[in-house]
Amino acid sequence: VAVDQAVHDGTVPQLSQGRTGRPPVTSRAEILAAARHLIDQDGWEKLTIRRLATQLGIGATTLYHHVRDREDLVVLLLNEFIAQIPRPELPEDPRDRIIAAAVAAHDALAAWPWAAEVLTTDGFIGRLDESALWLVEEILASVIAHGHTQPQAIYIFRTIWYYMVGEILVRAHSRRHPAALETTPANFPPAHLPHLAAAFPHWATIAAQNTYPNGLRALVDGLLTQTTFPP
Amino acid sequence: VAVDQAVHDGTVPQLSQGRTGRPPVTSRAEILAAARHLIDQDGWEKLTIRRLATQLGIGATTLYHHVRDREDLVVLLLNEFIAQIPRPELPEDPRDRIIAAAVAAHDALAAWPWAAEVLTTDGFIGRLDESALWLVEEILASVIAHGHTQPQAIYIFRTIWYYMVGEILVRAHSRRHPAALETTPANFPPAHLPHLAAAFPHWATIAAQNTYPNGLRALVDGLLTQTTFPP
DNA sequence: ACCTGAACACCGTTCAAGT
DNA sequence: ACCTGAACACCGTTCAAGT
DSSP: OOOOHHHHHTOOOOGGGTOOSSOOSOOHHHHHHHHHHHHHHHOGGGOOHHHHHHHHTSOGGGGGGTOSSHHHHHHHHHHHHHHTSOOOOOOSSHHHHHHHHHHHHHHHHHTSTTHHHHHTSTTTGGGOOGGGTHHHHHHHHHHHHTTOOHHHHHHHHHHHHHHHHHHHHHHHHHHSSTTSOTTOOSSOOOTTOHHHHHHHHHHHHHHHSOOHHHHHHHHHHHHHTOOOOOO | OOOOHHHHHTOOOOGGGTOOSSOOSOOHHHHHHHHHHHHHHHOGGGOOHHHHHHHHTSOGGGGGGTOSSHHHHHHHHHHHHHHTSOOOOOOSSHHHHHHHHHHHHHHHHHTSTTHHHHHTSTTTGGGOOGGGTHHHHHHHHHHHHTTOOHHHHHHHHHHHHHHHHHHHHHHHHHHSSTTSOTTOOSSOOOTTOHHHHHHHHHHHHHHHSOOHHHHHHHHHHHHHTOOOOOO
């Protein structure tokens, strides 16, 4: 079943235009709104095609006329979310600009409970809307303004991106089960691992802190002053 | 159904010991071997409780006497894999030691096609065997040898961990669909994103390279020379 | 043009009954 | 002590038929 052009635009067909056939019972916009509602109500894990259709009061298979598949739905949802993030005022200095942009993107995604699943979608950046690409643009521009080459800028962006994805994912998967202290070694470590044993009592305290900006500063400073590059 | 102690040890009950009842048809070791086989043969996605039982020629529900649930199975599999990784010779210098340890761990996990799912398991580090904790120990020890405090060492370890997880996950999820160039913006970017447009032709080349060690060096150098710390 | 239920091909997990 | 099939409560997706 091909998703036709009207559907792809998110427009509702104009009945007055002389279109024929059974009238639509829903639209892409309605579906996305219902999905957001369902997530707010019952949590991200409960967002399934079948539940979503039930909530909309339509047949599950009808959704496939408006959305290619589940992954497509999730990517659409993400783009909607990102478009709505206010783009922050960025400082002039390239180094500070990179950090401010990355922190803004991080905070927005980290506040989004379903970010984790979407971030691991295949070819994620490739499916982002224009409205989300300002982050990539901003970081590339700042790195080049700092005096680096095109390929170096891509490498630096990607490295920052890896760190951001990792941080968000690890945190997301520990918030779900707060009982299991976030990536803390579970049992008191044995005597032949003395530093781990010594660190153990402090682990939870550190894990509870938002160390993302600090780590990012270290990473960006390291990247901008690095003298050997892979490209 | 509680998994009893014999099962938890992975030992097969000794019939000669006078135990009574129906004899076991399988063991934890056999299950893990079959799971490895199934993954090698049909791929990680095909590892389901039901398929695994079918391959073993036993009822699906029998598996629950040897393994708590699917996640437990996956964590057991991971620990088995990690225990088998040869622990590398590490250089003396603390900074080089951190990098060598992290690169070794990264390369092992990156070569493991199912790492991605496991890395996002809740409280991942907390479920690691002793045999895997040498990485944590080594990095903590090296950071402290470099002159940092206990909490700083934890912070630094965690930051390195985030970067490693992110890199592995992003790469794993792009290898699956090689068609979608790894995190490349899909369509040629519009004119109001000039740096992205300029970077576009080079993106795939950079994405194809293994930039992990380089990024790691930048991160570690940034972290070790950082003057402000969250803890 | 759009919607639908039936159907396919699966999941993980629980539980009472059986050996 | 261990194994089992039936059952529960779900999935995503396809497709022929209906309006």
